[in-house]
Amino acid sequence: MASANDGQVVRIGLTANGLADLFPIVVAREHVTRLKPAPTPTSTPPHSSPPHPGDASPSRTPTRASPPLSPPACP
Numbered sequence: 001m002a003s004a005n006d007g008q009v010v011r012i013g014l015t016a017n018g019l020a021d022l023f024p025i026v027v028a029r030e031h032v033t034r035l036k037p038a039p040t041p042t043s044t045p046p047h048s049s050p051p052h053p054g055d056a057s058p059s060r061t062p063t064r065a066s067p068p069l070s071p072p073a074c075p
Helices: 007-016
Strands: none
């Protein structure tokens, strides 16, 4: 889970919604020196675990994002 919010807030929200076990790693605002658009990591997030099988590896080429949707034409 990556968020621009405080890590504690993110963990509380995940726990409250029963999702904490699905996101063992939380990278939050306290882990970067600069927020959007290009965060710069400052440390390893606490409670990090190795990636799960099937997670994207750094050597893979990222997929291209879909282009933004155009607004509908006005009549």
